[in-house]
Amino acid sequence: MSAKKEKKPKSKLRNWTETLVWSLAIALVLRYFVVQAYRIPSGSMEDTLLVGDFLLAEKITYRFRDPKPGEIVIFKYPMNPSKDFVKRCIAVGGQTVYIKDKVVFVDGKPFPDPPSVKYSDPQVLSPVLSARDNFGPLTLPKGEFFVLGDNRDNSHDSRFWGPLKRKYIIAKPMFIYFSWKPDPNAPAWEPPYILSFFKILLWDIIHLPTRIRFTRITRIIH
Numbered sequence: 001m002s003a004k005k006e007k008k009p010k011s012k013l014r015n016w017t018e019t020l021v022w023s024l025a026i027a028l029v030l031r032y033f034v035v036q037a038y039r040i041p042s043g044s045m046e047d048t049l050l051v052g053d054f055l056l057a058e059k060i061t062y063r064f065r066d067p068k069p070g071e072i073v074i075f076k077y078p079m080n081p082s083k084d085f086v087k088r089c090i091a092v093g094g095q096t097v098y099i100k101d102k103v104v105f106v107d108g109k110p111f112p113d114p115p116s117v118k119y120s121d122p123q124v125l126s127p128v129l130s131a132r133d134n135f136g137p138l139t140l141p142k143g144e145f146f147v148l149g150d151n152r153d154n155s156h157d158s159r160f161w162g163p164l165k166r167k168y169i170i171a172k173p174m175f176i177y178f179s180w181k182p183d184p185n186a187p188a189w190e191p192p193y194i195l196s197f198f199k200i201l202l203w204d205i206i207h208l209p210t211r212i213r214f215t216r217i218t219r220i221i222h
Helices: 012-033 193-206
Strands: 035-039 053-058 072-076 084-091 096-100 103-106 135-139 144-148 169-179
Touching: 035 169, 072 144, 084 096, 084 103
Parallel strands: none
Antiparallel strands: 035 053, 053 169, 072 084, 072 169, 084 144, 096 103, 096 135
């Protein structure tokens, strides 16, 4: 009988390549089905979420149930699905929502504002001028949701582009894992870009301790 050929040991390069491929595959699966990181670029959810907050969101809960009024949702912006938005769910299908002089009503009752909701403009706009402060009434069809930003006077939300369809909802925020305060004095990104890169990098390193919002790190989002 002929001796069986011994398996040739894998090279270090092949082992490294396989490990990298599997790691990337697992990371992509987790990102698509389980958890994803997001950065807050605007102030529409102040003071719940601030510009420069980095948060983790899970993608499991809303695969099995609909958002409830009061919960925060991450979704594809219906007018441009390549962008992700984050807002608070105010009403769901079958409910009637209207806004009277900045006060939100759902099924005829005032909707309680979370402590972090803010109104930065004391002026009440006429419905002829804007839907910001006076809206509706609107009864939501099944499978649609009315969402608002917590910064009620500075948010582009369902008052302006209509109810959110279920198919656009992708994740539920969990907690803030890092928070980086914007710096208006930081160097601008401009040509020559290689020089700008080093300027910005050096600036960020020097100002690192004063820009990190340590008190926001690990904060639960609700």
